[in-house]
């Protein structure tokens with residue numbers, strides 16, 4: 001067992017695995033970050049975002065620092081679990097679950113990216129379903145939110161397809177330019193009938209022991 005059990009949490013589906021982002025896995029995933037496989041057009045990430053850094057080594061360094069900061073922030077109103085998406089033993093992307101006022105409200109949001117070579121084959125939807133299973137089934141979340149720039153067709157399509165309802169608009173900047181975001185939300189009641197029976201949670205008790213969930 002690892003000395004920090006949150007790094008032992010896993011979610012498995014028939015197509016992929018979400019493995020807690022250990023430094024060893026991040027080291028493997030860093031090759032994709034260094035190679036710029038995180039990019040998309042139009043730009044999908046809101047500022048500040050390490051992936052917009054043009055120098056590859058600095059990009060990896062900024063990305064890792066952001067992950068380490070988030071790993072060390074565990075408060076009743078903010079915590080984040082970072083996972084590496086693994087397909088057939090290959091790290092192909094990142095999926096995070098963020099508890100925002102979870103102890104008081106049971107609300108989460110999610111963030112993800114897939115290597116450009118792996119998009120458009122249903123993996124994005126599968127990894128969102130996996131992380132929602134952890135949130136609702138494993139942690140007892142009440143509501144999941146998701147934001148995406150209005151021209152991010154992939155992310156908006158995943159939210160729509162999984163039963164999220166439109167929850168208004170917001171504004172953010174990307175590469176310093178203002179752009180509109182769609183806000184989405186999925187309630188526990190709307191997720192329940194879509195709950196999948198073929199997704200498995202491993203070592204989820206670490207979350208109950210180490211996250212301030214109540």
Ligand SMILES: CC(C)(COP(=O)(O)OP(=O)(O)OC[C@H]1O[C@@H](n2cnc3c(N)ncnc32)[C@H](O)[C@@H]1OP(=O)(O)O)[C@@H](O)C(=O)NCCC(=O)NCCS
Nearest residue numbers: 040044113114119120121122123124125153154155157161
């Ligand atoms: C967002 C992302 C994770 C989605 O993963 P994906 O594997 O490409 O998506 P999927 O193949 O599971 O597709 C899910 C749905 O999106 C649609 N879709 C995906 N990419 C699309 C595109 N470029 N244009 C139109 N529709 C698209 C699919 O048709 C599918 O719709 P359906 O369920 O109604 O058939 C991935 O595209 C990605 O990494 N994008 C860059 C990073 C990013 O945008 N992250 C989110 C920041 S908020």
